[in-house]
Amino acid sequence: MKLKTTLMNGIAGAVLAVTAVAAQAETELRWASSAPAGTPWVKHSETFAEAFKEATAGEYNVALFNGSQLGTEVDVLKQVTRGRIAIGAVSTPGMATQVPEVSLLSAPYLFNSIEEVDCVYDNHLTDALNPLFEARNLKLLQWNELGFANMFGPEKLTSPDQLGDMKVRVNVSPAAKNFYDALGINGIYIPFSEMTSALQTGLIEAGSIQNILYVAMGFGKAAPHLTLTNHSHDSGMIVMNLDAWNALSGDNQAKLMAALPDQNGLRAGVRGMDAYLIGEFKKAGGQVYDLTDAEMAVWRDLGGSKHAELVSEIGGGAEAFWADLTKAVAECRK
Numbered sequence: 001m002k003l004k005t006t007l008m009n010g011i012a013g014a015v016l017a018v019t020a021v022a023a024q025a026e027t028e029l030r031w032a033s034s035a036p037a038g039t040p041w042v043k044h045s046e047t048f049a050e051a052f053k054e055a056t057a058g059e060y061n062v063a064l065f066n067g068s069q070l071g072t073e074v075d076v077l078k079q080v081t082r083g084r085i086a087i088g089a090v091s092t093p094g095m096a097t098q099v100p101e102v103s104l105l106s107a108p109y110l111f112n113s114i115e116e117v118d119c120v121y122d123n124h125l126t127d128a129l130n131p132l133f134e135a136r137n138l139k140l141l142q143w144n145e146l147g148f149a150n151m152f153g154p155e156k157l158t159s160p161d162q163l164g165d166m167k168v169r170v171n172v173s174p175a176a177k178n179f180y181d182a183l184g185i186n187g188i189y190i191p192f193s194e195m196t197s198a199l200q201t202g203l204i205e206a207g208s209i210q211n212i213l214y215v216a217m218g219f220g221k222a223a224p225h226l227t228l229t230n231h232s233h234d235s236g237m238i239v240m241n242l243d244a245w246n247a248l249s250g251d252n253q254a255k256l257m258a259a260l261p262d263q264n265g266l267r268a269g270v271r272g273m274d275a276y277l278i279g280e281f282k283k284a285g286g287q288v289y290d291l292t293d294a295e296m297a298v299w300r301d302l303g304g305s306k307h308a309e310l311v312s313e314i315g316g317g318a319e320a321f322w323a324d325l326t327k328a329v330a331e332c333r334k
Contacts, residue, residue: 029062029086029244032070032079034094034192036216040269041089041144042066044261051259056252062087068193073097074172081137083241089144091192091236093173098136100314101321102129106149106175106232108182109304110329114148117233118267119332120325128324132317139245142260144236145267146210147274150228152219153206156289157227160184160302169195169207175232176208178310182303199223210234212270215277220286226278227289229299 031049035041042064049062070076070085073094079085081098096103104110105125111117121143133140151157153166160183170176170187180187187207190198198204199222206223208231214220238260248256282288291299311322 026058027060029060030065030070030084031062031087031089032065032076032085033089034068034073034076034091035066035089036213037067039212039216040266040273043269044266045089047261048259051261052256055255055259060252072191072193074191077239080239080241083137083243085241086244087141087238087240089236089238091144091146092234093171093176095237095239096173096175098138099129099132100174101132101316101318102237103174103314104310104318104322104325106173106234107304107307107310108175108179108231109300110307110325111233112333114233114271116329116332117235120328121235124324124328124331128321132321133239134242137242139240139242140237141240141257142238142263144238145263145270146234146236147212147270148230149208149210149232149234150214150226150230151206151208152214152223152226154223154225156225156287157206157229158289158291158295160299163206166206167202167204169198169204174310174314178306178313179208179231179303181309182306195219196222208232210274211278212274215281215286220281224285225287225289226281228291229296229303231299231303 031045033041033045035045045062045064045066049064053061065085070079073088073090074097076085076088077090077094077098080088092102092106096106111120126140130140153163155162157163163183163185168180168185168187169190170180171192172189177187188204190204190207192213195204195207195209196217196219199219208229209219211226214226220226245253278288307322311318
């Protein structure tokens with residue numbers, strides 16, 4: 001009996017030891033975003049987390065905190081730079097709070113088409129931006145996709161003049177401020193996570209946002225008119241704390257990059273959901289308006305009239321990056 005007890009104790013101790021080693025071997029990486037549940041961005045993060053855990057045989061576990069669980073994008077990015085959150089999937093306006101130069105990617109009427117967007121992002125940006133990200137202790141992992149921003153409000157907005165008497169929401173991006181400055185509008189800053197309550201209480205009446213977020217977040221219930229100005233594209237990006245990246249072995253860095261689902265799949269998912277949600281919004285009585293060529297020309301000529309001021313305001317490496325960016329757009333427009 002004594003021998004049996006001794007053996008059982010030994011086995012139990014061995015099991016506990018193995019369990020403790022396994023627990024110690026697993027490293028948690030926190031992923032944070034503002035992406036709403038049920039969207040392609042959340043699916044993207046779930047697929048990545050599962051693939052990376054499998055690729056590293058459970059050595060790394062990616063804990064997902066989507067839906068602004070860890071705060072606004074500004075909060076999240078601060079924590080990513082400090083290493084308290086490992087990975088952040090954020091919009092371009094959010095990233096501009098840490099790397100102001102990226103706001104130029106959302107400069108009003110920089111792009112004429114989605115084909116230009118994809119060409120520029122896929123072929124021209126990474127080398128120019130990597131030093132700017134690394135200076136903020138960030139590693140650029142992958143481009144995201146949100147789409148073109150459009151104007152929403154209490155009525156069809158065929159002319160910028162209609163915004164003069166409205167309470168218009170603006171985000172933190174210098175590009176957004178530049179757009180409204182060009183239109184002669186003093187915007188009201190409201191974080192994305194507070195937009196629903198701001199619309200419901202009348203703190204804001206109008207603003208601009210990507211179609212998928214406009215519908216998915218229910219903003220159209222309080223501001224049911226969407227005008228397709230297509231004035232600013234937001235790709236967004238997935239970034240990692242640079243120290244956390246460097247702490248990975250070369251093999252695990254390669255596994256992490258391979259675990260990220262193809263960004264063209266994400267683009268297709270976002271753009272497909274965009275079209276679907278707009279269709280459902282129309283069926284439910286929402287109003288979506290295309291501008292005539294003449295109306296669009298007014299928005300474009302006025303809204304995109306202060307690019308030089310945007311570059312000057314951002315400062316830092318903005319002038320050099322703007323030169324690279326506009327050259328890339330010109331090449332992709334051929």
